[in-house]
Amino acid sequence: xxxxxxxxxxxxxxxxxxxxxxxxxxxxxxxxxxxxxxxxxxxxxxxxxxxxxxxxxxxxxxxxxxxxxxxxxxxxxxxxxxxxxxxxxxxxxxxxxxxxxxxxxxxxxxxxxxxxxxxxxxxxxxxxxxxxxxxxxxxxxxxxxxxxxxxxxxxxxxxxxxxxxxxxxxxxxxxxxxxxxxxxxxxxxxxxxxxxxxxxxxxxxxxxxxxxxxxxxxxxxxxxxxxxxxxxxxxxxxxxxxxxxxxxxxx
Amino acid sequence: xxxxxxxxxxxxxxxxxxxxxxxxxxxxxxxxxxxxxxxxxxxxxxxxxxxxxxxxxxxxxxxxxxxxxxxxxxxxxxxxxxxxxxxxxxxxxxxxxxxxxxxxxxxxxxxxxxxxxxxxxxxxxxxxxxxxxxxxxxxxxxxxxxxxxxxxxxxxxxxxxxxxxxxxxxxxxxxxxxxxxxxxxxxxxxxxxxxxxxxxxxxxxxxxxxxxxxxxxxxxxxxxxxxxxxxxxxxxxxxxxxxxxxxxxxxxxxxxxxxxxxxxxxxxxxxxxxxxxxxxxxxxxxxxxxxxxxxxxxxxxxxxxxxxxxxxxxxxxxxxxxxxxxxxxxxxxxxxxxxxxxxxxxxxxxxxxxxxxxxxxxxxxxxxxxxxxxxxxxxxxxxxxxxxxxxxxxxxxxxxx
Numbered sequence: 001x002x003x004x005x006x007x008x009x010x011x012x013x014x015x016x017x018x019x020x021x022x023x024x025x026x027x028x029x030x031x032x033x034x035x036x037x038x039x040x041x042x043x044x045x046x047x048x049x050x051x052x053x054x055x056x057x058x059x060x061x062x063x064x065x066x067x068x069x070x071x072x073x074x075x076x077x078x079x080x081x082x083x084x085x086x087x088x089x090x091x092x093x094x095x096x097x098x099x100x101x102x103x104x105x106x107x108x109x110x111x112x113x114x115x116x117x118x119x120x121x122x123x124x125x126x127x128x129x130x131x132x133x134x135x136x137x138x139x140x141x142x143x144x145x146x147x148x149x150x151x152x153x154x155x156x157x158x159x160x161x162x163x164x165x166x167x168x169x170x171x172x173x174x175x176x177x178x179x180x181x182x183x184x185x186x187x188x189x190x191x192x193x194x195x196x197x198x199x200x201x202x203x204x205x206x207x208x209x210x211x212x213x214x215x216x217x218x219x220x221x222x223x224x225x226x227x228x229x230x231x232x233x234x235x236x237x238x239x240x241x242x243x244x245x246x247x248x249x250x251x
Numbered sequence: 252x253x254x255x256x257x258x259x260x261x262x263x264x265x266x267x268x269x270x271x272x273x274x275x276x277x278x279x280x281x282x283x284x285x286x287x288x289x290x291x292x293x294x295x296x297x298x299x300x301x302x303x304x305x306x307x308x309x310x311x312x313x314x315x316x317x318x319x320x321x322x323x324x325x326x327x328x329x330x331x332x333x334x335x336x337x338x339x340x341x342x343x344x345x346x347x348x349x350x351x352x353x354x355x356x357x358x359x360x361x362x363x364x365x366x367x368x369x370x371x372x373x374x375x376x377x378x379x380x381x382x383x384x385x386x387x388x389x390x391x392x393x394x395x396x397x398x399x400x401x402x403x404x405x406x407x408x409x410x411x412x413x414x415x416x417x418x419x420x421x422x423x424x425x426x427x428x429x430x431x432x433x434x435x436x437x438x439x440x441x442x443x444x445x446x447x448x449x450x451x452x453x454x455x456x457x458x459x460x461x462x463x464x465x466x467x468x469x470x471x472x473x474x475x476x477x478x479x480x481x482x483x484x485x486x487x488x489x490x491x492x493x494x495x496x497x498x499x500x501x502x503x504x505x506x507x508x509x510x511x512x513x514x515x516x517x518x519x520x521x522x523x524x525x526x527x528x529x530x531x532x533x534x535x536x537x538x539x540x541x542x543x544x545x546x547x548x549x550x551x552x553x554x555x556x557x558x559x560x561x562x563x564x565x566x567x568x569x570x571x572x573x574x575x576x577x578x579x580x581x582x583x584x585x586x587x588x589x590x591x592x593x594x595x596x597x598x599x600x601x602x603x604x605x606x607x608x609x610x611x612x613x614x615x616x617x618x619x620x621x622x623x624x625x626x627x628x629x630x631x632x633x634x635x636x637x638x639x640x641x642x643x644x645x646x647x648x649x650x651x652x
Contacts, residue, residue, distance in 0.1 A: 050492065071491070071496070072491045072492050073490075073491050073492070073493075073494050073495055073496045073497075076491075076492055076493060076494035077494045081492075081493075082492050084488075084492075088486055088488050088489040088492070089486065089489060090481075090482050090485040090486050090489060090490075091485055091486065092481065092484065092485040093478070093481060093482065093485055097478060097481075100475075100478070101478065101479070101482055101490070101493055101495070102493045102494070104475055104478075104479070104495075105493050105494035105495045106494070108475075109494075110494060110495055110496040110499075111495070111496050111499040111500065112475070112476075113476060113503055114474055114475040114476050115470070115471050115474045115476040115477070115503075115507075116254075116470050116471075116474055117254075117474055117475065118254060118255075118256070118470075118473050118474065119473060119474055119475045119477070119478050120256075120473075122475060125475075161493065165493075165494065
């Protein structure tokens with residue numbers, strides 16, 4: 001029984017059957033990659049995990065509880081954090097403030113009218129935020145405006161914000177999309193470090209095979225909205241069906 | 252001090268000093284001089300400065316922090332005024348219960364409107380609040396004013412009549428809003444040489460309340476709640492996926508700012524026991540938007556500056572008429588004098604809106620951060636000049652920070 005159990009999920013947008021019969025099980029404390037050609041339904045599937053989309057059929061269970069019909073913030077409070085394809089951070093705020101917000105969410109829940117104390121005097125929150133910034137090697141940037149940073153740093157910050165909440169499941173949507181090679185390698189190293197620290201399950205959607213094969217322990221190949229195969233990276237590499245899905249039948 | 256850091260304490264003390272000394276600061280010209288018409292230190296106008304300051308401070312908590320632009324905040328001001336006048340009519344002329352009731356009723360009213368309007372964001376939110384405010388205006392102006400059920404007294408405006416119950420009113424108390432017997436109109440006039448300064452009880456009550464709510468606003472700005480509101484403005488998606496429910500945050504900000512507006516409305520009624528529907532009209536809602544943007548949205552002091560600026564224009568520029576203009580230009584030859592009056596005429600008196608509009612455009616284009624932005628730029632410029640001088644005198648160059 002995995003931490004994330006997807007059963008018979010299907011979703012239709014008008015005339016397009018975006019997903020059908022998706023069955024997937026992500027085992028706890030592993031890195032599970034979902035790959036597939038453009039339009040295979042990877043992002044749609046991920047959106048079903050976080051409350052952005054509700055599938056027409058099937059079920060998505062996280063740690064024995066259904067996530068369907070819950071709002072994104074509720075799902076996050078259950079222990080799922082998500083990293084977006086283009087980094088979603090609070091651009092107008094400083095790096096430290098960016099890091100403090102998820103810490104508040106973790107401590108105080110979805111809403112707390114904490115309108116009188118000074119936020120910088122919330123010792124536990126500031127300490128935790130500083131600690132994560134330290135781990136992310138971003139401590140020197142703590143007073144910078146988040147919007148002014150490079151793409152790679154924004155990504156690093158976003159991942160740090162997710163990790164500060166100690167999620168049980170981290171969802172990554174093409175974390176290296178649009179990145180320069182150096183930034184991509186940095187991100188891979190960071191994710192490896194997180195994986196090796198343990199106690200976290202990572203589900204990653206990715207285009208870049210280099211990223212997938214350096215991180216994943218298990219890979220599901222999605223094509224035209226249905227899982228094609230699920231196997232270890234070694235077996236996936238040479239799998240004829242995968243080659244067919246990616247390169248066309250003649251290959 | 253007061254749980255604030257050094258910078259904010261300084262700001263608070265500066266604002267406190269300015270409001271306490273306002274009767275002096277706003278009356279810099281001798282009473283008999285030609286410039287006396289630019290004096291703003293008379294009770295009525297000083298009260299307006301601080302009351303609309305409160306209105307704008309509250310509006311800034313919503314607009315400055317969350318970015319939700321409400322075009323209906325005058326409705327809460329109007330509701331506060333009506334609530335206060337009803338307290339006068341039914342119970343007592345004491346202003347304390349009236350002000351408290353104004354805040355409570357405006358809070359309930361903004362909870363209802365906010366709950367519905369905040370289902371949308373951006374322009375749709377603005378339009379929803381505008382629609383609600385205009386509905387409130389229509390209700391106050393005509394619907395809720397009929398012989399069977401007269402809540403607002405329509406066009407005439409709600410006021411206190413001799414046959415109103417006023418349960419706790421008794422002889423010996425002033426027949427005007429008062430604070431435990433101290434009439435809001437009581438004014439002590441101090442004559443110093445050619446100058447004359449007015450110290451008005453109503454003004455100081457409003458000023459004390461404004462300092463209180465300004466302090467509260469500073470605390471909100473620096474609190475975790477305030478940071479969440481800024482996060483709402485910055486990136487709602489990220490906030491949702493970080494486990495925070497944006498809805499109650501925005502609603503709380505909306506209600507708080509609605510209560511500030513209700514407080515301002517209650518104080519307006521406390522200074523002059525009259526509430527009219529025109530207070531709720533969309534132009535009044537637009538005015539507070541102008542105040543906040545002109546002063547600097549999202550800054551602490553900006554809204555107060557903006558409110559003072561606009562109220563000054565409204566009351567001082569609008570009083571300059573052609574006679575005054577002729578006096579000003581009387582030193583010129585006749586033809587040129589008439590020409591100058593002709594040129595300036597559209598911008599003063601009834602045309603003060605034109606001047607305000609031009610100033611607003613200049614501020615928005617050249618100082619996107621409002622008057623506060625302007626102040627900061629001047630401060631930076633002065634500091635850099637001083638820095639240069641010091642560099643020259645010491646003969647060494649220090650690397651820029």
